[in-house]
Amino acid sequence: xxxxxxxxSRVICKSGTSVKIECRSLDFQATTMFWxxxxxxxxxxLMATSNEGSKATYEQGVEKDKFLINHASLTLxxxxxxxxxxxxxxxxxxxxxxxxxxxAFFGQGTRLTVV
Amino acid sequence: ELKVEQNPLFLSMQEGKNYTxxxxxxxxxxRLYWYRQDPGKSLESLFVLLSNGAVKQEGRLMASLDxxxxxxxxxxxxxxxxxxxxxxxxxxxxDKIIFGxxxxxxxxx
Numbered sequence: 001x002x003x004x005x006x007x008x009s010r011v012i013c014k015s016g017t018s019v020k021i022e023c024r025s026l027d028f029q030a031t032t033m034f035w036x037x038x039x040x041x042x043x044x045x046l047m048a049t050s051n052e053g054s055k056a057t058y059e060q061g062v063e064k065d066k067f068l069i070n071h072a073s074l075t076l077x078x079x080x081x082x083x084x085x086x087x088x089x090x091x092x093x094x095x096x097x098x099x100x101x102x103x104a105f106f107g108q109g110t111r112l113t114v115v
Numbered sequence: 116e117l118k119v120e121q122n123p124l125f126l127s128m129q130e131g132k133n134y135t136x137x138x139x140x141x142x143x144x145x146r147l148y149w150y151r152q153d154p155g156k157s158l159e160s161l162f163v164l165l166s167n168g169a170v171k172q173e174g175r176l177m178a179s180l181d182x183x184x185x186x187x188x189x190x191x192x193x194x195x196x197x198x199x200x201x202x203x204x205x206x207x208x209x210d211k212i213i214f215g216x217x218x219x220x221x222x223x224x
Contacts, residue, residue: 032210034211034212036214041219042216042217043203043214043215043216043217044158044203044205044214045214046211046212046213046214049210049211093157093158095212100210101145101146101207103146103163104148104207104212105160106150106157106158106160107157108157109156109157109158111155
């Protein structure tokens with residue numbers, strides 16, 4: 001299958017700071033990328049869907065100003081957690097695919113700890 | 116709104132036994148995925164099911180899809196301890212992929 005790379009795999013940041021997570025499709029062009037959040041022992045919750053060159057579509061209850069998503073190229077999407085708080089500590093996973101109805105591939109995930 | 120329900124949520128079983136995990140979804144879908152997740156790790160893709168009646172097998176795991184019933188199953192045959200993990204189904208529709216709550220499978224030696 002295609003490869004999606006996420007970076008960093010782990011990050012610790014202080015409360016009030018911002019942290020950026022990158023999601024790259026290494027061997028295909030991803031017109032659509034998804035961002036998920038997973039709390040311990042829970043399922044993956046879709047946060048937002050981003051299409052290359054367009055503004056991201058956020059799911060209900062997800063703060064747009066807090067979770068900034070940029071999908072500026074066909075191989076890169078970034079999620080920036082702004083003014084992070086301990087309750088933002090979670091496992092963040094991205095997914096990418098070439099287009100509507102095509103198979104999606106997942107990154108390795110980023111474990112964010114806010115102290 | 117697309118909803119995905121998975122059951123059971125927890126399953127403890129003996130090695131050598133068979134069991135089935137069910138995944139029901141509320142609307143039509145483009146494809147259905149099954150994933151495995153080990154603690155602290157990301158998702159491992161197991162199966163991608165596209166069409167009604169699709170059946171795929173890999174080792175002791177077999178997945179099937181009934182689009183008319185909006186039901187997919189993941190069947191475990193003669194379970195072994197190494198299959199202990201959390202299994203998720205996910206439904207792909209309208210440019211969204213929505214996950215079930217997952218089934219935590221614990222296989223006792």
